Amino acid sequence: MRVVIARLVAALAAFAAALPHASAQGDELVFGVYPYLTPTQIVEQFTPLKEYIGKTLERPVAMVSAPDFATFIERTRKGEYDVIFTAPHMGRLAEKRDGYSRVAQTGYQIVVVVLARRDGPIRSLDDLHARSIAIGSRNSMTYQVVAEALKRRGLGLGQDVRLVETASFSNVLQAVMRGEAEAGGTGTLLWEVATDDQRDALRVVFQSGPVPGFLVMAHPRLGEARIRRLQQALPAFGRTSAGVAYFRQTLQTDFRPLDDAAMRRIDPYVADLTRGK
Template sequence: MRGISFAFLLVLGPSALANEKTALTLGVFPYVTPVQLSVFHTPLKDYLAKSLGRPVTLVTAPDLNSFVDRTREGQYDIIITAPHLGRLAETRDGYKRVVQTSHTVQGFFLARKDSGIHKIGDLNGKTVMIAQKVSIVYQMAEHTLRENGLVPGESVTIIETRTHNNAMLAPLRGEADASVTGKLLWYVLDDERKDQMRVIGTTEEAPGFLLMAHPRLAAQDIEKIKKLLLDFHREPGSESYFTTNGYEKFQPVDDRAMKGLDPYTQIFLKPAGP
C-alpha cells in the first residue's frame, strides 16, 4: 500500500498479501501500539475475511495526523477510528457510516496513590501527560482543566505523547505528576499497576469508536459489512473480542451524536498559520 510502511503491514498481521488486489484494507487509528492493535482487532479482521470470502489486511499509521492524512487519501477501505475522526472522514472525505461501538469515549485523569494529588484542582503547578493534541481525549481534557480553573501552559503543564497507553503510565514512570487516558484502557489495565494509581477526575463523554467505509465501496457491500458487524456479538467466540476491547457490541450510528462531534473536528479544519 502506497504511503503505508511495510513495518506497519508486517506488525499488524500477514493477511493474504499475495491476494492484495482483492483485499479489503481495515485501518485502525493508533490509540495504542501496533502490536496491541493487532491483538485487539485481529479477531474482527478474521471474522470479516471469513464472512465476506475475501482477505482483509489490518493496518495503522504512526500517529493520528498520519492516520487522518491516509484516511483523506483513501488508503483505507474501512476505518475503525476515534469519534471525531469518523465525523471528519464523513463530512470532509465522504466516508459512509457503518456502525459505532456501544461504549463511550471519556478521559480519566490519573495520579499515583502515594502522591498528594486527589482531585483535578490539585494539578495546579503540576505536569500532566496526554496523548496527541488532535485526539478527542486531549481536547476534552483541556476543557475539563479550564472548567476547574486551570490554564494549560500556565497553571498546568501538558506533556504530549504518542499514545493513550503511553500517557496512562507516565506517573508510574516518573515522567509526569498525572496523566489522562481513555477509560477503556484504564478498565483493562492490570490490577498490579491499577492499584498504584487513582482516578482524580474525568472528562465529559463522547460517542464510541466509529467504523466508516470509503465511498468507493459499493452501497450493497457497505450494507453487508454493516449487517455482519451488527451481528458479530452473536457469533460464537466473539465474546473475547468485545471483552478485550471493552465493547458490548456494535450498534447503528447515532445522527445526533455525530453532529455533536463537529466542535472536535475544527482542529483539522483551521487554516495553517503563517
C-alpha cells in the same frame, strides 16, 4: 503455544511493515485501526474483527495503522483505507471531509479519566497548575475533553499545565508511574484493564461524562452494496464466538447503527480537531 507465538510474530511483522504506507495488494482490502494502542495490542485485539470483515465482504483484508494520529488522519484523507476503526471526531471528519460512509458505532461510550499517584499531591484538576499531564496525542478526544475541563477551571493545557505526549495511550499510565508526568489522561477502557500495581499506585482525580464511542466507517469505493452488507453484519458480530471473545477483550460492548444524533454530539470535537489547519 509455539504456533500461537509464531502466528503473532508473523502478524506483528506484517503489521509493522504496513505502518509506513497503507496500500492494498490486488483485491485486498485495507482495514485501518487508529493508533491508540501499541501495534502488538492492535494485532491481538482487532484480528477477529479484521477476519469478520473479510468474511462478510468475501475479500482478503490487510490490517494496518499509522505511526501517530496525525498520519492516520492524513492517510484517511488520501483514501488509503477501505474501512476504518477510529475515534469519533476522526470518523466524523472522515465523513464530512473525505466522503466516508457510516457503518457502526460501539456500544461503549468514551469516558475520560485523569489519574495521579496515590502518594502524590494531586487530588483534583485544580492541583495541576504548573504541573504536567501525559496524554497519548493532542489530536485525541482525550486531549480535547481534558483541555475543556481544565479551561473551566481557568487552566490552559499547554500553558498552565505542561503536556507530555506519549507514544500511545497504552503508555500513559506508565508515564505517571515512572514520574515522567504528574498526571495522565486516558479512556476508561485502558484504566479498567490496568494491572494491580497500577491500580494500587494510581487514583482517579477526574472523570468526564460520556461521549459517543468508536466508529467504523467505509470508503465510498467499496460501493453501496458492500457498505450496506457491513452495516447489517457488524451488529451480528457479537453473536459469533469470535465476536464474544472480541468484546470481552476490548470492552467495546457491541456494534450498533450510527445515527445523526450521535454525529451531532461529535461535531464540536471535529471543529477543535480542524481549527487552525
